[in-house]
Amino acid sequence: xxxxxxxxxxxxxxxxxxxxxxxxxxxxxxxxxxxxxxxxxxxxxxxxxxxxxxxxxxxxxxxxxxxxxxxxxxxxxxxxxxxxxxxxxxxxxxxxxxxxxxxxxxxxxx
Numbered sequence: 825x826x827x828x829x830x831x832x833x834x835x836x837x838x839x840x841x842x843x844x845x846x847x848x849x850x851x852x853x854x855x856x857x858x859x860x861x862x863x864x865x866x867x868x869x870x871x872x873x874x875x876x877x878x879x880x881x882x883x884x885x886x887x888x889x890x891x892x893x894x895x896x897x898x899x900x901x902x903x904x905x906x907x908x909x910x911x912x913x914x915x916x917x918x919x920x921x922x923x924x925x926x927x928x929x930x931x932x933x934x
Contacts, residue, residue: 831870832883836892842883843911849876849933850908851926852883854899861920862903868923869905872930880930909933 834842853869855862873882887894907915915929
């Protein structure tokens with residue numbers, strides 16, 4: 825389920841279970857293959873997760889494959905990154921924002 829960069833790929837089938845089971849902070853990246861800003865921010869998200877030494881896990885949701893999840897969370901533009909703590913959405917960022925902004929959100933939630 826997770827690859828070398830500790831990225832978890834979530835679908836409508838495993839999303840709720842993953843949120844409940846996950847300990848720590850989860851960054852859920854709502855993205856699509858055709859989305860340029862999504863591809864631009866992906867390496868930054870992977871880097872943050874890798875450098876967090878296990879404190880932050882990156883999860884990805886392809887909105888084309890999982891439209892129900894996008895609808896449930898009101899995702900209208902991508903990339904949208906949800907910060908999930910204790911199974912609940914604690915914060916979010918919309919768009920390909922600078923790394924510093926993502927880091928500030930994570931620091932505030934840590």
